[in-house]
Amino acid sequence: MIQLEYRKKPLPLDKALNGTTLLLTGSVIDSINCLLPRRVERDLHENVLYIAGVIEPTRRIGLFVIAPKAETGRGYYHTDRASHAEVLNVLDEHDLAIVAQVHCHPGELVYHSEADDDLAFVRVEGHWSIVVPHYGLKGMFPLDRCGFHRFQNGTFALLTKEAVAKRIKVIAPSIRLTEV
Numbered sequence: 001m002i003q004l005e006y007r008k009k010p011l012p013l014d015k016a017l018n019g020t021t022l023l024l025t026g027s028v029i030d031s032i033n034c035l036l037p038r039r040v041e042r043d044l045h046e047n048v049l050y051i052a053g054v055i056e057p058t059r060r061i062g063l064f065v066i067a068p069k070a071e072t073g074r075g076y077y078h079t080d081r082a083s084h085a086e087v088l089n090v091l092d093e094h095d096l097a098i099v100a101q102v103h104c105h106p107g108e109l110v111y112h113s114e115a116d117d118d119l120a121f122v123r124v125e126g127h128w129s130i131v132v133p134h135y136g137l138k139g140m141f142p143l144d145r146c147g148f149h150r151f152q153n154g155t156f157a158l159l160t161k162e163a164v165a166k167r168i169k170v171i172a173p174s175i176r177l178t179e180v
């Protein structure tokens with residue numbers, strides 16, 4: 001558990017090294033790095049994205065990124081039912097599911113707030129929620145600077161750095177086994 005000033009309830013930790021995994025393609029990471037930072041006039045805003053892909057019993061595979069319509073500000077984002085309906089239409093078209101959501105925080109703290117827990121679009125067992133620091137401006141690497149939360153036992157739990165190293169995997173665009 002982590003006790004944080006901005007939460008009344010402590011944030012549970014997920015220390016499992018062999019729990020379910022999340023696979024992301026390099027292009028998903030590139031898309032997040034490109035789409036997450038949101039500047040409105042001169043202000044940076046928090047922003048939200050969804051990762052669509054395939055859900056298997058022991059892993060989730062992210063294939064592409066959806067940028068939903070959202071109301072955003074320096075310290076919050078909000079999506080409404082109309083925005084959710086549009087996202088569900090895209091998922092239906094591709095016969096895919098949301099495997100994770102991603103949002104950014106202003107500073108380096110990447111722990112879920114209680115509002116993050118309560119307002120998550122998807123709150124089902126196994127759903128991932130990733131928080132990227134510094135409004136997403138510095139990108140997702142190294143991955144352990146981001147907060148990877150997994151919904152389990154009715155609440156979001158934060159993966160430890162050791163668990164992130166074992167369970168969050170990025171797939172290279174190609175792996176060459178031939179001689180040059």
Ligand SMILES: [Zn+2]
Nearest residue numbers: 105112113116
């Ligand atoms: Zn947040």
